Amino acid sequence: MFKSLIYVFYAALLVISVNFVSATESLQLDQSAVKVDDRTTQTKNNALKQAFKNVLVKNSGSQNAFSVPSIAAATNKPTAFIRQYGYQEVDGQLYLNASFDHQKVIKLLRDEQLPVWGKQRPLTLFWLSQETEGERVVVSDESMIETRSHIGDLASERGVPVLLPIMDLDDSMLVSVTDIRGMFADQVAAASARYSTDYFIMVSIDTTADNQVTYSMALYPSVSSEPLFNPLVQRSGTALDANAVIDEIFDVMSEYFVSRYAVADSGESLVTQLTFTDITERKQLVAIEQYLAQLSAVKYVSLIQLRGVSAEFSVQLFGTKEDLYRLLKLESKIKQQPVSVPASQGKGDPLVSSQSETINYIWLGH
Missing domain, CATH: 3.30.70 (Alpha-Beta Plaits)
Structure with missing residues (x-):
């Protein structure tokens, strides 16, 4: 349940190839874990509503579903869709785990002609440059920085499979902080090839002298027959903190992937x-x-x-x-x-x- 969608890779000495686990096999599109403070009835009911909302977002890919009256009404009655729920304590934190009926969830979305985002989802390699302890670094899968954990939590919560680079000698020789901050796509694309992902994203997070957090990002396909001049999506802006930046990045990725891979009923029966x-x-x-x-x-x-x-x-x-x-x-x-x-x-x-x-x-x- 709590296994991150960020996969850990181990590089053996003199071994060039790296084996990866299929991201789609780890998706838990009908399940959600919600932090709770106690097991009271009121807390349980609120947590079940939130868990159901999380599952609807996973399967539709967007918060826009809640603007539909029937969807909004359904979120207030999650027991009509639930299969089972229970509690689990992890590192001193209590969670309510809930799973919902997949066919009922999909039917709810289909009945309103909303897009459905299935199990076949692209895998994205996440290149992140961030300052930590006074030094700018490329965040790896084994980094202890809080942002890395937040990426894993969001990947699981939103159903958006991502990888972080292992940053071994091969990666370090090809990609530097400067490459990511400068958005040098061709250089990063060359380093991304070994991971066999569908997309890669470059994200740079900086903190200014007045403690303002700024960011820039660019999303590219991992395989392209042409030079990578124009990103598929490009954004920049400010946020409250680094975790808020990651929240915005996942919103941007989800929006793009849903536009390409979520499917609504056209009514034409092709x-x-x-x-x-x-x-x-x-x-x-x-x-x-x-x-x-x-x-x-x-x-x-x-x-x-x-x-x-x-x-x-x-x-x-x-x-x-x-x-x-x-x-x-x-x-x-x-x-x-x-x-x-x-x-x-x-x-x-x-x-x-x-x-x-x-x-x-x-x-x-x-």
Whole structure:
């Protein structure tokens, strides 16, 4: 429950590659832990309301859901959605842990045609430059600074998977405080490649002589075919303290990721087909169908053709085909396999043809 979404990496001597755990497997989208002072009925009821709000934010990606009257009303009746709750004490702090019915939560959002942010979420590498004990440092996963803990808490609370760099010799040789403060994206992108994340973010936090906290941030894709001149999102401003900066950063990241990966019901019921190859066992077909069915972009899925080692599935969508393809690119359980096929052109002239590309998929899950 309290495992941070920031993963700890251990670098062995002379070992270049680093193995990472899938961020999506650690998401607990239907659970929330809320700090409480006691176990009284009033405290419990307030904590359950807050836990339910946290779960709604995790699954919608935004506080905007609470502006919808039916959603706001539902937050006052969390017991209608709850599965179980209990208490746990961690380092002297009492928590109320609550889990909610996933299907009911999603139905509540779908009924109001709100976007749903599913389990397929991008992983972001978090490069943070901050002053600590009079020295500017790049915050690593093993840093003892309070900001690092706050990043972990927010990652879990908001359902936004992030990594902090390990800052071993390789990282230190490529990235410095100056690179992050100067927003030198190409340099940081080169260091980010080893982590195989979907995005990286650079955040610089400074405290002025009059104790004002200022920050700047820029979000970039980890893989880009062009020079990184323009960030996907860029912000700067002031805040009360470093933790307040991190709060704002997570709001910015969530807003962008929801715009790309959360899917609302378009009402059009679009249908597309997906082909999986190298099918050798019947249980693979079952696993693929179950996997596709849980995607936030998918309304209904069925196997429509099995030919040799290839299987074709019909997929009815909540949104667009592009919504589906963006989610599939985030998934480690499948592998894309581009296939070039002849495409006749020139009004049927068989001598005038070119190669068009289609995508098949290989199932890597278990």
